[in-house]
Amino acid sequence: MKAFYLIIFIFVNTLSAEIISVDFEKHPEGNYTNAMAKTDFESLKGASSWYAMEQNNGENAKIISDDKEHGQVLQLRYPANCLGPNDSPIACAGQIKQALPFKSKEVWLSYDVLFEENFDFVKGGKLPGLCGGKCYTGGNRPTTGDGWSARIMWRADGKLVQYLYFKDQASEYGDDAKWDLNNQIEQKQITPGVWHRFKTKITLNTVHTEGQGQKNGKIKSWFDDELVLDLDTLLLVDYDEQWIDVFYISTFHGGSDASWSPSIDSYARFDNFVISTDSIPLNILKPKIKRQSPTPSIILGNSSIPIESLKEDTYFEFYSLKGDKIQEKLYKKFSTQIQSPKNRGLYILKTKRK
Secondary structure (H helix, E strand, O other): OOOOOOOOOOOOOOOOEEEEOOOOOOOEEEOOOHHHHHHHHOOOOOOOOEEEEEOOOOOEEEEEEOOOOEEEEEEEEOOOOOOOOOOOOOOOOOOEEEEEEEOOEEEEEEEEEEEOOOOOOOEEEEEEEEEEEEOOOOOOOOOOOOEEEEOOOEEEEHHHEEEEEEEOOOOOOOEEOOOOOOOOOOEEOOOOEEEEEEEEEEOOOEEEOOEEEEEEEEEEEEEOOOOEEEEEOOOOOOOOOOOOEEEEEEEEEEEOOOHOOOOOOOOHHHHHHEEEOOOOOOOOOOOOOOOOOOOOOOOOOOOEOOOOOOOOOOEEEEEEOOOEEEEEEEEEEOOOEEEOOOOOOEEEEEEEOO
């Protein structure tokens, strides 16, 4: 009997955990509209959110088909000579400011990004991240701990930093925390044409006395599963009733003047956005199987998993990370769905033909 193996990671949170997972598989190729963005990044009812994915007559944001691993992805265009998110007449890429449908003191964010060949990095540009409170950006420097932001930014040659606005920042236009693990490793940078995975965990500082937060806020970031940033002395908030409550897709070249603008149209692709109040396994990938209907990268327990119609009878075996078999079931030829275990946990799925 010939065996073959297919790995799928299934992550199941505690009942209190909250998850947003967006992989764009449900959308056809073509323009990515504000209406689509609102269904993908649903906002907290009654909270302020906005969506700007139809800039330049819809030419900046499209759904395209990528490789077998990524399937449908969001492609953003950074037009030649664009600067900042909303410059007229040329607006860069796309913007979404989503009031998260949950509030938490600790949030994880991950997403995949590919900068296409010949991307013009120039001096730098902004990438998606998290923020809270007044969500300070754009040179609006906080004087008290009533808001902060922690986006990602590329600099010249695609070198990466965490781009921070917070009460103790040194620069008027935000501080760079290099993705070099406090000078312990070489600063990470983008390789055009290659998919990279960004992951960030933010933990707000504690507040024992209102108006006086402790300097123990934490930010950790990973680049392709390697820890590249570890900060633990940040003062992000001064008040206990503050949260990590905004996801900010804010991506553009800039910078304050035309010297930051790209000389050619440049493109980047995004996929697998995951926002969670619990940990995100470092190596989650979409199942490398053709799907009949959308399937998120993170699959909750006791879920039906769409698969390509089986060409023959096939056993599906779920194992724990320790190698213990949790479940085995034979699925008949032409099956198009399998059922994950009811147990909570992270599983490895192996398949073998009958």
